[in-house]
């Protein structure tokens with residue numbers, strides 16, 4: 001094993017770092033080339049600084065990709081016990097918070113430290129300020145800074161340049177030019193796990209948080225999520241909106257419908273009973289104990305009614321419709337800096353099940369640069385690690401065969 005070759009890893013994010021650790025442990029001489037001044041910068045931002053590493057419930061339904069069958073095979077590259085053993089081997093103990101797997105330290109910075117210290121102990125070479133711009137056929141890498149070089153005799157190159165979301169204010173292209181230079185294509189990319197802007201003026205309800213069942217209507221279908229909705233002056237956000245933003249490939253003609261009575265098992269029955277109970281109240285009093293006051297006033301006005309109207313004299317059917325089908329026209333979303341994820345990227349059809357490029361042999365594509373996006377809840381860091389396992393297993397198997 002000690003005679004294993006060199007591996008170049010482009011990109012020191014979660015997927016590149018984990019691949020480097022797995023391969024260095026297998027005896028490879030690994031170098032990470034990172035264009036920023038430090039590796040793992042994005043990890044610091046994850047899970048609101050707590051780093052939601054994975055989830056107790058992992059299956060392909062939590063991911064979106066144009067090639068779902070291949071996605072299932074890619075996810076099979078790492079079992080749950082391999083994930084757990086890997087984190088344990090880094091000294092990271094995990095805990096389960098409402099299904100999400102977090103480090104017990106609840107600190108993203110402690111995850112980066114555990115990764116960095118392990119890299120150091122494995123003698124993984126880290127070159128920062130190294131922006132890769134192309135890969136030659138002999139697997140040597142060309143960097144923007146011509147003083148930086150990478151070996152031409154590498155056994156494999158791992159491209160783990162990530163997506164455009166999060167920390168990148170400048171140079172949003174990342175590794176995409178490099179990938180295009182290899183003959184890869186790029187499915188439409190857009191920011192996701194972010195807020196959605198709406199045409200409606202929501203100033204009156206800005207700051208309100210409430211439970212809602214949301215239906216996003218797009219040309220590709222209707223997608224549903226339930227959870228805590230946050231209303232801002234010109235946008236909606238919160239976990240269910242973040243999840244739905246993954247389906248907003250195009251923004252035109254998209255609407256979001258909210259059902260604010262989703263907390264009731266029999267909303268119609270409960271509503272009718274309430275009408276009987278409070279027939280003499282003003283509308284603004286009708287919702288006391290049910291809805292946020294500002295939200296109630298907003299919904300009353302959106303139904304063409306006045307807060308001072310008396311329940312028995314109002315068109316309560318119309319109000320019910322607004323309460324259960326309140327529609328918002330979507331006309332924008334958060335930008336990459338505000339988003340947690342980039343959707344789109346290199347199609348899975350251009351890589352093997354073990355993520356080897358079908359355009360250039362011995363080059364592996366990992367993590368967010370692929371057209372696979374996971375839901376909120378640890379699914380994207382899980383995919384980053386899973387893709388590292390895919391490349392590690394393929395390279396190590398080939399290396400083991402060559403050793404014989």
Ligand SMILES: Cc1cc2nc3c(=O)[nH]c(=O)nc-3n(C[C@H](O)[C@H](O)[C@H](O)COP(=O)(O)OP(=O)(O)OC[C@H]3O[C@@H](n4cnc5c(N)ncnc54)[C@H](O)[C@@H]3O)c2cc1C
Pocket residue numbers: 010011012013014015016033034035036039040041042043045046047048051052053054130131132133160161162163165166167174175178339340341366367368369377378379380381382384
């Ligand atoms: C605010 C925020 C919160 C998040 N929270 C969570 C969470 O809690 N749980 C979860 O599962 N996911 C979360 N995510 C998503 C998750 O962080 C990413 O999906 C994951 O980190 C992607 O890992 P990666 O290795 O593919 O890419 P990245 O982490 O983006 O790493 C890519 C690296 O490559 C470098 N690079 C790029 N181009 C080049 C080049 N040409 N040459 C050399 N280096 C290059 C970059 O500088 C970067 O360091 C969050 C994202 C954000 C932005």
